[in-house]
Amino acid sequence: MDRRNFWKSVGTAVAMLSMVHCLAGQEARPAERPNILYIMSDDHATNAVSCYGGMLKDIMPTPNIDRLAAEGVRLDNCLVTNSICTPSRAVILTGKYSHNNGVYTLHDDFDRDQQNVAKLLQTGGYNTAIIGKWHLHTEPSGFDYYNVLPGQGKYHDPILKEKGQPWQDHQKGGKEYKGYATDVITDLSLQWLKNRKQDKPFFLMCHHKAPHGLWEYAKRHKHLLESVNMPEPASLFEDKSHRSDGSREYGRNILNLAGRMNGLKRGKEWPTGRLDTTEMNDEQKMKAAYQKYLKDYLRCIAAIDENVGRLLDYLDTEGLTENTLVIYTSDQGMFLGEHSLYDKRWIYEESLKMPFLARYPKEIKPSTINDDIITNADFAETFLDYAGIDIPSDMQGRSFRSNLTGKTTSDWPDAMYYRYWMQFEGSNVPAHYGIRTKRHKLIFYYGLPLGRKGTTPGWITQPGWELYDLKKDPRELNNCYSDPKYAKTVNNLKSRLLKLKEQLEDKDQQYPELMALRKEHWD
Numbered sequence: 001m002d003r004r005n006f007w008k009s010v011g012t013a014v015a016m017l018s019m020v021h022c023l024a025g026q027e028a029r030p031a032e033r034p035n036i037l038y039i040m041s042d043d044h045a046t047n048a049v050s051c052y053g054g055m056l057k058d059i060m061p062t063p064n065i066d067r068l069a070a071e072g073v074r075l076d077n078c079l080v081t082n083s084i085c086t087p088s089r090a091v092i093l094t095g096k097y098s099h100n101n102g103v104y105t106l107h108d109d110f111d112r113d114q115q116n117v118a119k120l121l122q123t124g125g126y127n128t129a130i131i132g133k134w135h136l137h138t139e140p141s142g143f144d145y146y147n148v149l150p151g152q153g154k155y156h157d158p159i160l161k162e163k164g165q166p167w168q169d170h171q172k173g174g175k176e177y178k179g180y181a182t183d184v185i186t187d188l189s190l191q192w193l194k195n196r197k198q199d200k201p202f203f204l205m206c207h208h209k210a211p212h213g214l215w216e217y218a219k220r221h222k223h224l225l226e227s228v229n230m231p232e233p234a235s236l237f238e239d240k241s242h243r244s245d246g247s248r249e250y251g252r253n254i255l256n257l258a259g260r261m262n263g264l265k266r267g268k269e270w271p272t273g274r275l276d277t278t279e280m281n282d283e284q285k286m287k288a289a290y291q292k293y294l295k296d297y298l299r300c301i302a303a304i305d306e307n308v309g310r311l312l313d314y315l316d317t318e319g320l321t322e323n324t325l326v327i328y329t330s331d332q333g334m335f336l337g338e339h340s341l342y343d344k345r346w347i348y349e350e351s352l353k354m355p356f357l358a359r360y361p362k363e364i365k366p367s368t369i370n371d372d373i374i375t376n377a378d379f380a381e382t383f384l385d386y387a388g389i390d391i392p393s394d395m396q397g398r399s400f401r402s403n404l405t406g407k408t409t410s411d412w413p414d415a416m417y418y419r420y421w422m423q424f425e426g427s428n429v430p431a432h433y434g435i436r437t438k439r440h441k442l443i444f445y446y447g448l449p450l451g452r453k454g455t456t457p458g459w460i461t462q463p464g465w466e467l468y469d470l471k472k473d474p475r476e477l478n479n480c481y482s483d484p485k486y487a488k489t490v491n492n493l494k495s496r497l498l499k500l501k502e503q504l505e506d507k508d509q510q511y512p513e514l515m516a517l518r519k520e521h522w523d
Contacts, residue, residue, distance in 0.1 A: 034360060034386050035324040036126075036203045037311065040092075041304050042085055042133055042212040043344060044330035046355045048301055052076075055231045056336075060298045064309035065328050065357065072326075072359030073368035073404050079375050079416050079436060083332040083344045083351045085212075086110075086135050087421075088376055092331075093117055093136075095380035095395030098421060099506045103136070105422040105454030110136035115392060117380035118142030118203065124389040127200040129192050131160075132185040132207035139167040147188055150174050153209045155181050155216035155271075160188070180218040181209045182300075186307040190314055203383070206311065210300040211334075213342075216271045217299030224302055225295045233338045235475055236290060237283070240339075242479045246445025246464025250428050252335075252343040255282055258289035272296050290337045297336065325360040325386055331376075338475070345429040347418045347443055348476055352436065360386075364404050372403050373416050373438065396504060414438065417500040423449040425456040433506075435497040441468045441476070442493040446518075450511050463521050467493070494522065 050057040051066040051074060080088050082098045090096075090103035093116040098104045102111050119142035122128045127144055134140060134148035140163075147162040151171035158181040161167065161174035177184045189206045196202050217224075240248050261275035275292050277285045308328060315321045333351045335341035344351040354376065358364065378397035385391065385399035402409060419433040431450070434443035447461030467481040467490055480486050501508070508514045 033125075033201045033388055034362070035201050035320060036121075036383055036386065037206065037315070037324055037326045038204065038383075039206045039208075039308060039311065039326070039328045041208045041210060041301075041328075041330045043332065043334040044211055044301065044304070044355060045334040045336055045350060046353045047336055047338075047350065048211075048298060048334075049355045049357075051357070052355065055233070056298070059228060059230070060225065060301070062301065062305040064305045064312060065355075067309075067312060068326060068328050068357035068359045069367070071361070071366050072357065072364045073370055075356040075358075075374055076369060076371040077373045077438065078329070078354045078356035079352050079373065079418070080332040080354050081375050081377055081416070081418055082420055083346065083418075084420070084422060085331045086137075088331040089134075089136055091376050092379045095377055095391075095397045097377060097396055097417075097504055097506065098419065099504075100394075100396065104452050105424070107454030108137075108452075110138050112138040112141040115394075116142050117383050118205075120384060120389055120392070121203045121387055124384075124387055125200055126203045126387060127197045128203045129196075130205040130207065131189045131192060132205075133209050133212075134170075134207070137170045139170075145192060147192075148207075149181075149209060152212065153181060155209065158184055158209070160184075180303060182218070182303040182307050185209070186310055189311065193314060193318075201387070203387075208304055208307075210304055211297050214271050215293070215296035215300050217296060218303045221299040221302050224299050228295075230291055230294045232287070232290065233336065235339050235477060236286065236337045238339050238477065242477070244445060244464025244466050244479060244481070245462035246430055246432065246447060247346075247443075247466065248464075250430055250461065251339070251341045251346070252428060253340050254286050254289050254293065254337055254342060255340070257293055257342055258285040261289055261292060286340070293342060294336055322361050325358065328355065328357045330354050343427070343429075345420055345422070345427060347420065347432060347434050347436070347441065349470075349474070352418065358404055360404075363401075365406070368404070368406060370403055370406070370408075371438070372400070372408050372412055373414060373436070374400050374403065375416050415496060415500065417497070417504055417506070419506065421450070421452055421455070423447065423452075423455040423459060423461075425459040430461040431455075433497075433501075435493055435500060437493075439469065439471050440489060440493060441470060442466070442481075442490065442497060444497075444521075446514055448511070448514055448517065450514065463517055465490075465521070 046052045047054045050061040051069040086106045087098045087103045090101045094101040118128045129145040130143050131147050140146045147160045159174040159176050258277050261270045262277050263269050263274050332344050333353045335350045338350045378400050381391045381397045381399040385401045415437045423431040430445050430447040432445040443466040445464045449455035465481045466479045468476045
């Protein structure tokens with residue numbers, strides 16, 4: 001080969017290598033893997049998201065949150081595996097159920113050394129951050145940046161703890177930020193987005209405190225809904241005689257809330273103003289407390305919706321919309337007077353269902369609706385799927401990326417397992433577990449503390465079984481466990497429940513008192 005042809009061939013080889021290098025570089029660029037913006041509120045019920053319909057959709061619309069449903073997908077059967085915020089957050093991070101990630105109740109510390117989705121995304125090339133509510137006690141790990149509320153945090157002039165500051169007591173320390181918490185958390189999220197590393201895709205968890213109780217709204221929403229008489233749910237005055245001994249007398253009742261709003265508990269004034277119920281009978285107290293509770297709650301949600309809009313506007317302005325997976329959800333559901341209750345914890349639908357809306361224009365068609373059973377144990381696996389990162393074998397959920405596009409696999413689970421561990425007298429909700437299919441729900445109230453943190457030693461409630469036919473009785477007002485027509489259904493669901501427990505490694509054998517109770521009441 002002469003000198004001229006030699007250098008020509010070298011030049012061709014260099015060009016080819018350069019092309020390969022460019023292609024490889026393109027594969028690693030943020031544009032090839034979506035950014036992930038995960039927005040999560042605390043205690044936002046599906047019944048208070050207007051795109052889910054219901055009696056509040058015209059009274060209190062949520063147009064910015066609804067935009068995600070209009071431009072993406074709405075999940076109608078997204079369910080929490082343990083309806084209380086600290087355990088739910090641990091499940092979302094780890095892809096593991098409470099009994100495997102070590103966070104059973106509000107009082108358990110999250111083991112920050114265990115694997116979590118943020119660590120996997122971080123090592124996989126994502127710029128990771130969490131801003132807002134953390135509530136897992138130990139210092140966040142796997143995040144390039146964090147700025148989080150200590151403990152529950154404050155609604156007004158919140159204090160947040162930024163990465164680099166000492167982390168000693170999870171409820172103390174930090175810097176005060178003037179303003180309303182929902183606005184502040186969004187301000188800090190936008191600031192991080194603007195200053196992030198541009199050469200990496202981002203994973204941002206924007207976690208709001210709202211609408212967690214006690215429901216302190218922004219001053220600008222003080223008069224929102226002021227003249228509206230809120231419609232009451234059909235089960236506000238439910239006759240609970242159909243219930244089992246395990247649940248009938250328990251729960252955080254709206255009537256109890258009336259007493260708290262009256263300033264009778266701990267001698268403290270209700271933060272949004274006292275509700276004077278001293279001259280009212282019980283029915284009047286219930287009605288008055290329900291009106292105040294729901295209005296305060298919805299005023300908190302008004303600020304969330306406004307701030308979701310700010311985040312979506314930023315993505316549009318910066319040209320990030322097409323390549324960003326945006327998710328809006330809550331850490332669990334919430335009772336808005338249904339079954340005469342407020343709070344969460346129960347396996348009943350209002351507490352069990354999580355709102356879940358997602359938009360990713362490259363894959364998800366607008367106005368998609370999916371009713372597959374999906375749980376918060378599936379979230380981490382889905383994030384990893386979008387990021388092109390292998391899902392660890394010890395994660396217990398599955399990616400639902402295909403489900404979001406309407407391509408549900410034939411082997412997708414048609415049932416989910418639920419367990420609430422926090423047998424705590426203060427919350428007045430017995431420990432229980434159960435199975436939920438699209439048609440039925442079977443619940444076993446075992447009512448034992450089992451020595452867990454955050455439980456009350458000696459507070460033992462009556463065992464009981466309940467079965468609900470969700471097709472015929474979507475409001476769960478008729479416990480049909482003892483109905484002979486459902487005998488085969490009960491037996492089938494008990495078998496499936498045991499099988500799910502075994503598959504998920506939730507072994508009651510370590511609790512002799514529970515095993516004895518099971519033996520006595522299972523058949």
